[in-house]
Amino acid sequence: MSPWAVVSRWRQPSVCGTVGDGVTGFTRGSDPAFRSVLFDCVGRLLSSGGDDDDPDTGQAAVEADGNNETGADNTLDGLVSGTAEAAVTAAMAPQGNTFLKAVDYIGAVRDDNDRWYRGWTCGLGVEGSPPC
Numbered sequence: 001m002s003p004w005a006v007v008s009r010w011r012q013p014s015v016c017g018t019v020g021d022g023v024t025g026f027t028r029g030s031d032p033a034f035r036s037v038l039f040d041c042v043g044r045l046l047s048s049g050g051d052d053d054d055p056d057t058g059q060a061a062v063e064a065d066g067n068n069e070t071g072a073d074n075t076l077d078g079l080v081s082g083t084a085e086a087a088v089t090a091a092m093a094p095q096g097n098t099f100l101k102a103v104d105y106i107g108a109v110r111d112d113n114d115r116w117y118r119g120w121t122c123g124l125g126v127e128g129s130p131p132c
Contacts, residue, residue, distance in 0.1 A: 036090050072087070
């Protein structure tokens, strides 16, 4: 069973890294599965494999799902998804999942009207989330 990355946006100033199984080369079911992720990376995708950094494994892990996006800058407004995030097709929740809610968007907050987190969280640095 493939490990799931429940991440919708990955922003790094240089290289985006993935965590692999320690073996060079992408192995479906062993390396992480990324589904519907917007990778906002200036540099390349990277995975640790064997003794050296392995860009091919990282790239293959991301390309394994056609809903992942690597060619766009994020358009987040705090926690709120913007146009780049809205353009990414959302993945279905894993089969047998009883925890994740099925939605048709990526990220925790759909748009500016989605305010489920207000009063429930603290320290996020956005309106409705007081300091902790």
